[in-house]
Amino acid sequence: MNEQKPRLAGKVAIVTGAGASGEVMGNGKATAILFAREGAKVLLVDNQKDRAAQTLDTITSEGGEASVFTADVSRADDCEAMVQAAVQKYGRLDILHNNVGIGGSGTVLEVTEEDWDRVMTVNVKSMMLTSKFAIPQMVSSGGGGSIVNISSISAVRPRGLTAYSVSKGGVIALTQAMAIDHAPDGVRVNCIMPGPVYTSMVARNMTEERRETRREASPLGVEGSGWDIGYAGLFLASDEARWITGVILPVDGGVTIASPSR
Numbered sequence: 452m453n454e455q456k457p458r459l460a461g462k463v464a465i466v467t468g469a470g471a472s473g474e475v476m477g478n479g480k481a482t483a484i485l486f487a488r489e490g491a492k493v494l495l496v497d498n499q500k501d502r503a504a505q506t507l508d509t510i511t512s513e514g515g516e517a518s519v520f521t522a523d524v525s526r527a528d529d530c531e532a533m534v535q536a537a538v539q540k541y542g543r544l545d546i547l548h549n550n551v552g553i554g555g556s557g558t559v560l561e562v563t564e565e566d567w568d569r570v571m572t573v574n575v576k577s578m579m580l581t582s583k584f585a586i587p588q589m590v591s592s593g594g595g596g597s598i599v600n601i602s603s604i605s606a607v608r609p610r611g612l613t614a615y616s617v618s619k620g621g622v623i624a625l626t627q628a629m630a631i632d633h634a635p636d637g638v639r640v641n642c643i644m645p646g647p648v649y650t651s652m653v654a655r656n657m658t659e660e661r662r663e664t665r666r667e668a669s670p671l672g673v674e675g676s677g678w679d680i681g682y683a684g685l686f687l688a689s690d691e692a693r694w695i696t697g698v699i700l701p702v703d704g705g706v707t708i709a710s711p712s713r
Contacts, residue, residue, distance in 0.1 A: 457490030458689040464546035465537050467524050467581060469495035470502020471677075473651035478601060479550035480506045481681030487515030489685060491546065494537040496520050524551050524577040534584040543592040546688045547585040549578040549600045554652075555614035567614050574618035578625060586629075586638055595637020597688045600626045601680070602644045602699070604707050619644075623699050630697035639696040641687045646703025648675035669704030 464486045471477035479497075486493050487510040495510075495517050497503035503519040510517040520536050522529035537544050555562065555570035578600050589596030605612055606619035626642035633640065647665040649657070666674040683702045686692055701707050 457488075458685065458691065459486055459546070460490035462491045462545040462688075463494075463537060463541040463543050464491045464548060464688065465494045465496060465533065465544065465581070465585065466548045466550060467496045467522075467533075467577070468550035468552070469493075469506050470497035470499055471505070471651040472499075472502065473654055475649065475651040475654040476677040477651045478645065478648070478677045478680040479548070480509075481677035482548055482550065482684045483517065484509055484513075484515075485678075485681045485685045486546070486548075486688065487517055488513065489689070491688075492541045493517040494520050494533070494540070496522050496524065496533055498523050524581055525572045527580050527583075530577075530580040531584045533581070534588055538588055544585060544588040545592060545594065545596050547581060547589075547596070547598045548684055548688065549581055549598065551577050552601060552603075552619075554612065555618070556612050558611065558613050562614050570614040570618050571621070574615070575621040575625060578622060582629060582640075586633055586636070589638050590636045595639070597692070598626075598629065598638065598640045599684050599687045600640070600642045602626070602642050604644045604646050604701060604703050606644060608707060626699065627697050634696060639687075639692070641692070641696060641698045641700065643680060643683050643687070644699060644701045644703065644707070645680050646675055646701065646706040648677060648680060648702075650677050668709070669706055670709050671704045673704055675702070675704055 466483040468479035469483045471480040495503040500521045522533045552574045600622050602622040603619040605616045609616040630640040
């Protein structure tokens with residue numbers, strides 16, 4: 452029996468938000484590690500070089516291949532340079548995993564115009580910009596490519612985070628529009644909606660009581676982690692998902708289909 456080759460063997464990936472802000476595993480870091488484990492060469496993009504460097508250390512210690520690129524993906528020049536760096540270093544581009552995002556609280560009565568614009572810029576505009584420069588390189592590589600955008604179940608279950616919810620709804624619309632626009636070139640575009648996963652982003656403001664409440668919100672009664680998002684991203688990036696595009700995939704332990712307990 453032939454040994455199965457790694458799922459991303461020969462592919463080059465960019466993962467944005469590839470660092471983690473603490474000891475707890477983040478979505479982007481987990482995704483980058485899994486991509487490398489499955490044979491991809493990974494450009495680790497983050498606006499904090501030291502965070503991406505920690506991800507790099509993990510990947511290289513496991514024998515994987517990756518490198519760090521510091522960028523603000525809300526800036527077009529940085530996005531263009533990011534894609535050029537991946538192609539110059541590794542010769543092609545096959546996968547773009549858009550993981551960068553920030554929070555935003557308050558209703559439309561409470562949010563400031565500046566905060567609204569910042570959330571939309573970081574959470575939606577950044578994905579448009581990274582894709583703008585990545586897609587032509589995917590097409591020129593000859594095999595199309597895969598883009599995975601990270602949204603949130605807040606897009607379909609609003610909970611007082613209006614700017615955030617609207618931005619994540621925008622990510623869904625952007626995903627489906629790009630899936631149609633670029634399907635003729637063999638570029639697949641899909642979206643993951645994480646539920647209340649326990650990551651470094653939320654851990655710093657999380658009490659144990661609140662963490663337990665979040666766990667209990669899942670019908671499965673299991674806490675989600677960055678690895679759960681990473682494995683979903685790995686599948687969507689792989690050739691196993693070659694006939695999947697425009698999909699919005701909840702990875703949430705069933706939270707979006709659950710009725711309130713009281």
